[in-house]
Amino acid sequence: xxxxxxxxxxxxxxxxxxxxxxxxxxxxxxxxxxxxxxxxxxxxxxxxxxxxxxxxxxxxxxxxxxxxxxxxxxxxxxxxxxxxxxxxxxxxx
Numbered sequence: 001x002x003x004x005x006x007x008x009x010x011x012x013x014x015x016x017x018x019x020x021x022x023x024x025x026x027x028x029x030x031x032x033x034x035x036x037x038x039x040x041x042x043x044x045x046x047x048x049x050x051x052x053x054x055x056x057x058x059x060x061x062x063x064x065x066x067x068x069x070x071x072x073x074x075x076x077x078x079x080x081x082x083x084x085x086x087x088x089x090x091x092x093x
Contacts, residue, residue, distance in 0.1 A: 004028050018070045036067030 002010065004026050010016040018031065025032040039048045039056045041064045048056055050066075058064045 033068040038067040040065045
């Protein structure tokens, strides 16, 4: 968990890179990424074009993965341990 100031500092040091960066989306402990065009819900079994459909309803017990407009890169700073990075994010590297 990072505070908004830690997020800003990490962006300034390029430990976190968001493109395009919208500083108004930095909240006290998060960055509010914007929803992109593509989504996937466990019940659909295929990608959904949100631009065409307009919305995605996620029923109880389902999960969804949504594309973000922002492209992000996480750079692990020397003071942060690789062990602190969740396994699903490690697969990106």
